[in-house]
Amino acid sequence: MPLPLSYNLKNLTVRKTTTVMTALGIGLTVAVLLGILALVGGLEKALQATGHPLHLLVMRKNSLSELVSQINREAVSNIRNKPGIQQLEGEPMVSPEIVTVINLPRHNSPEGANVNIRGLPPMGIRMRPNLKLIEGRWFQPGQREVVVGKSIARRYVNAGVGDRLRIGRGDWNVVGVLDAGSTAFDSEIWVGLNQLATDSNRMEVLSSVLVRASDPVSLQALRNSLADDQRLYLEGKREVDYYQEQTASAEPVKFLGIFVAVIMAVGSCFAAMNTMYAAVARRSREIGTLRVLGFSGGSILLAFVIESLLLSLLGGLIGVLLVLPLHGLESGIGNNLTFSETGFDFRLSPAIVAVGVGFASIMGLLGGLLPARGAARESILSALREL
Amino acid sequence: MVNDLVVEATDLHKEFRRDAFQVIALQDVHLTIERGEFVAFMGPSGSGKSTLLYLIAAIDRPTRGQVKVLGQDILGLKERAIADWRNENIGFIFQTFNLIPVLTARENVELPLLLTHLSRQERSEHAATALGLVGLSDRMDHYPRQLSGGQEQRVAIARAIVSDPSIILADEPTGDLDAQSAQEILTILSRLNRDHGKTILMVTHDPHAARHASKIRYLEKGELLPEGAPQPE
Numbered sequence: 001m002p003l004p005l006s007y008n009l010k011n012l013t014v015r016k017t018t019t020v021m022t023a024l025g026i027g028l029t030v031a032v033l034l035g036i037l038a039l040v041g042g043l044e045k046a047l048q049a050t051g052h053p054l055h056l057l058v059m060r061k062n063s064l065s066e067l068v069s070q071i072n073r074e075a076v077s078n079i080r081n082k083p084g085i086q087q088l089e090g091e092p093m094v095s096p097e098i099v100t101v102i103n104l105p106r107h108n109s110p111e112g113a114n115v116n117i118r119g120l121p122p123m124g125i126r127m128r129p130n131l132k133l134i135e136g137r138w139f140q141p142g143q144r145e146v147v148v149g150k151s152i153a154r155r156y157v158n159a160g161v162g163d164r165l166r167i168g169r170g171d172w173n174v175v176g177v178l179d180a181g182s183t184a185f186d187s188e189i190w191v192g193l194n195q196l197a198t199d200s201n202r203m204e205v206l207s208s209v210l211v212r213a214s215d216p217v218s219l220q221a222l223r224n225s226l227a228d229d230q231r232l233y234l235e236g237k238r239e240v241d242y243y244q245e246q247t248a249s250a251e252p253v254k255f256l257g258i259f260v261a262v263i264m265a266v267g268s269c270f271a272a273m274n275t276m277y278a279a280v281a282r283r284s285r286e287i288g289t290l291r292v293l294g295f296s297g298g299s300i301l302l303a304f305v306i307e308s309l310l311l312s313l314l315g316g317l318i319g320v321l322l323v324l325p326l327h328g329l330e331s332g333i334g335n336n337l338t339f340s341e342t343g344f345d346f347r348l349s350p351a352i353v354a355v356g357v358g359f360a361s362i363m364g365l366l367g368g369l370l371p372a373r374g375a376a377r378e379s380i381l382s383a384l385r386e387l
Numbered sequence: 388m389v390n391d392l393v394v395e396a397t398d399l400h401k402e403f404r405r406d407a408f409q410v411i412a413l414q415d416v417h418l419t420i421e422r423g424e425f426v427a428f429m430g431p432s433g434s435g436k437s438t439l440l441y442l443i444a445a446i447d448r449p450t451r452g453q454v455k456v457l458g459q460d461i462l463g464l465k466e467r468a469i470a471d472w473r474n475e476n477i478g479f480i481f482q483t484f485n486l487i488p489v490l491t492a493r494e495n496v497e498l499p500l501l502l503t504h505l506s507r508q509e510r511s512e513h514a515a516t517a518l519g520l521v522g523l524s525d526r527m528d529h530y531p532r533q534l535s536g537g538q539e540q541r542v543a544i545a546r547a548i549v550s551d552p553s554i555i556l557a558d559e560p561t562g563d564l565d566a567q568s569a570q571e572i573l574t575i576l577s578r579l580n581r582d583h584g585k586t587i588l589m590v591t592h593d594p595h596a597a598r599h600a601s602k603i604r605y606l607e608k609g610e611l612l613p614e615g616a617p618q619p620e
């Protein structure tokens with residue numbers, strides 16, 4: 001039977017300050033890692049959940065985003081007549097859209113941030129059935145009216161129902177707030193296609209066309225037919241894929257975050273090691289005594305590893321507590337493809353918390369192993385002879 | 388009885404090498420101790436008294452020679468087996484008590500029993516019995532820092548006897564104690580020897596303490612003086 005856990009716990013509580021300091025260091029590291037994971041997790045969810053599996057997003061060839069894509073009206077009619085498009089009440093499910101950007105002042109940054117404006121026909125709204133209007137009503141055709149995504153409404157100045165936004169030539173009334181289920185659309189402003197085309201002088205040139213195929217086979221056929229038509233110079237991307245690609249903009253953040261976390265982890269590991277070396281040195285005679293009582297080197301090793309592990313678990317717990325207030329917090333991240341901002345929630349899933357605690361344990365294990373091994377290997381005699 | 392030799396050391400040598408020069412801690416030591424003896428070891432500082440106890444407890448290994456304890460050739464045992472053997476057969480008492488500061492008196496005394504197959508209940512009972520034997524039944528839940536030196540040493544004695552070893556090795560057990568506490572410790576040791584049949588080997592500088600033993604052996608410069616030899620000056 002090894003030394004009782006209470007022995008380790010009591011030793012940790014006896015040297016309170018050292019324990020708390022070391023655990024705090026580990027906790028901060030865990031907090032940084034968890035913060036990054038929560039951020040990336042929220043962002044990925046926002047972008048990945050966007051899109052319908054049968055939707056094809058048609059853009060100009062080689063356009064990285066809807067913002068830089070151009071399609072003329074003639075091409076739109078051409079697309080409308082292709083076979084394999086799902087019909088809704090006798091009408092093909094095709095939505096030509098204009099996507100452009102405006103700068104809006106934000107609550108915490110007066111210089112503002114870029115926001116996507118999407119002009120779309122009524123069919124465009126019907127093609128996205130997962131949207132809910134949580135406040136107000138939809139915009140009317142021919143009116144300068146907008147519906148804002150819920151994360152816009154919350155995070156930007158004067159972007160609530162009843163407010164007016166300056167877009168292009170005129171002021172537009174905010175008449176509704178949209179809940180797109182934490183997808184990218186929550187960070188957009190939606191307006192009627194024709195009104196936006198008129199106001200921004202884009203009668204002929206649209207950005208993209210969203211098409212719903214009747215089945216996966218037709219979806220592929222549509223893609224092929226678009227790719228084959230050299231004259232149109234268009235390409236169809238699965239809507240799901242398009243938003244997934246946008247997630248790539250989270251990669252540098254993720255990389256940087258993990259890089260920082262790893263550096264901090266190395267530091268915390270050394271801190272844990274330092275603490276445990278000090279503990280071993282201070283308890284040298286105690287270790288010698290335990291050995292004389294019949295405890296093996298192995299049980300001494302185990303005791304100190306467990307102690308280090310407990311220390312780091314405390315650190316992990318502190319880390320989780322530190323980031324807990326972040327859970328559900330809304331934020332936005334600039335997207336270098338669309339030049340606009342995507343809003344998202346920090347999401348602390350149980351899996352992320354498990355990663356944090358696991359991460360802490362690894363630090364404790366690595367930090368504790370060498371000192372514990374030293375304690376186990378020292379001869380009884382020299383352990384007893386030390387102060 | 389020839390069979391009842393508790394310690395049989397023959398031709399024991401112990402050298403410590405420190406950098407270039409070496410220290411001879413013990414040389415040519417022949418020692419036999421019978422069951423039930425209470426032997427005091429005396430001698431000047433550095434004469435090898437502690438070293439002798441460590442060799443008998445298999446805490447250290449001799450440079451040369453043989454040690455049999457309770458008929459067992461302890462030098463032939465592996466590290467792990469030695470630990471178990473010591474736990475079972477040897478109770479060790481230090482000059483500086485060496486209690487674990489974060490554990491209560493009872494928890495300290497229970498420590499050696501963690502290595503046995505006893506249940507939690509039995510461990511607790513045995514610890515209480517041992518503490519009762521040294522007169523500390525009312526101090527079981529006290530921490531070492533809440534006890535006087537004499538009481539600490541009594542807890543240490545309880546810890547040494549709790550697994551009922553047949554040999555008790557004590558290295559200057561009264562060295563850090565005032566006269567009265569020392570007397571209490573010696574009384575307990577005498578009783579353990581007389582009433583419980585423990586074989587006791589005690590190192591001491593104090594002639595008064597040595598008088599509690601049934602036999603006194605002297606060490607000088609690593610050599611064990613012949614039995615019955617006059618006390619050196």
Ligand SMILES: Nc1ncnc2c1ncn2[C@@H]1O[C@H](COP(=O)(O)OP(=O)(O)OP(=O)(O)O)[C@@H](O)[C@H]1O
Pocket residue numbers: 381403404405410411412430431432433434435436437438439
């Ligand atoms: N681990 C060691 N390394 C080097 N030399 C040692 C070691 N242990 C003991 N010695 C030396 O061996 C000799 C005997 O030491 P030992 O501790 O056995 O003496 P002692 O009789 O117990 O003395 P004291 O009464 O001071 O406790 C001394 O010269 C000591 O310096």
Ligand SMILES: [Mg+2]
Pocket residue numbers: 436437438558
């Ligand atoms: Mg000594």
